[in-house]
C-alpha cells in the first residue's frame with residue numbers, strides 16, 4: 012500500500028479578488044521506504060502540495076492519504092504519523108540540543124524516561140552525541156540541520172517531510188546530511204519526501220523524483236530513467252583509423268538516434284547506451300576498426316529539466 016497517495020489534488024488561493032491556481036490536479040503515489048525528491052521551479056506549487064500533505068492547508072478538491080490516513084478527514088491522525096522539518100527550523104536557539112529533543116518528545120505525550128532514551132538515540136543516530144549539551148544557537152549550519160531532523164523524528168514517524176534540507180550548507184555538510192538521510196531509510200525504513208532546488212541532491216540522494224511545473228506533476232521516475240527518457244545517452248568512440256568509415260559502419264547498428272564525427276571521435280546518441288554499446292563493439296570488431304576508447308555519458312538532470320520546463324532549474328532559482 013502506498014504511504015502517500017494524492018488523487019486529483021487542487022488548491023486555489025483567492026487574494027484580493029484574484030485567484031491563483033497553485034495546484035491544478037496532482038496525482039502520485041509514494042511507496043514505503045522511498046526517498047522522494049520533489050523538484051520544480053519557483054511558484055510550481057511544491058510548497059502548496061507539501062502543505063496539503065502535512066495538513067497545514069486543505070485541498071480545494073481531490074484527495075490525499077498520508078500514512079493510510081485521509082488528510083481532510085483526520086489531520087491530527089496524519090500529524091501523529093509524520094515528521095515535518097521546515098526550512099528555517101522553529102527551534103529556540105537558547106535551548107540545549109538534548110533538552111529540546113526531550114521537550115519535543117514530551118509534547119507528543121511520551122513519558123519522561125522514554126523521552127530521554129529517545130533523545131539519546133536520536134543524538135547517536137544523527138551524530139549529535141558530543142553536542143547534546145550545547146545551546147542550539149552555537150551549532151554550525153550542518154549540526155543545526157541534523158538537530159532539526161532529529162526533532163522531526165522524536166515520535167518515530169514512518170514518513171518525514173523535509174523542506175529544502177541542505178539549503179545554505181557547505182558541500183561537506185551536505186554530503187554528510189545525505190548519508191544520515193539514507194541511513195534513516197536503510198536502518199529504520201523511514202520514507203523521506205523532500206523538496207529541493209539542487210539537482211545534484213535529487214540525483215544522488217533520491218530514489219525517485221517528481222517534477223512539478225505550473226501546478227502539475229509533469230514527470231516522475233528514477234533519476235536515471237528520467238535522464239534516459241528525455242535525451243538518451245551519449246556514446247563517444249575514439250578511433251585510430253578513418254573516422255568517416257567508422258561512422259558509416261557504426262550507423263548500421265540498431266537503437267541509435269544521431270551520429271556525428273568530430274576529429275577522431277564518433278559521437279552517437281542512443282536511447283539505451285549500454286545496449287547500443289554491445290552492437291557498436293560487435294560492429295567495430297567485424298569491420299576491424301581501430302577502437303581506442305569508449306565513453307558513455309548520461310545527460311544531467313538539468314538537461315532533463317530544461318527539456319521538460321523550457322528553463323534550467325538553476326537559472327530559475329532565486
Ligand SMILES: Nc1ncnc2c1ncn2[C@@H]1O[C@H](COP(=O)(O)OP(=O)(O)OP(=O)(O)O)[C@@H](O)[C@H]1O
Pocket residue numbers: 024025026031032033051052053054055056057058059060
Ligand atoms: N498564501 C498564498 N496566497 C496566494 N497565493 C499563493 C499563496 N501561497 C502560494 N501562492 C501562489 O501559488 C503558486 C505556487 O506557490 P508555491 O509556494 O506552492 O510554489 P513552490 O513550487 O513551492 O515555489 P518555491 O520553489 O518558490 O518555493 C505561486 O504562484 C504562489 O505565488
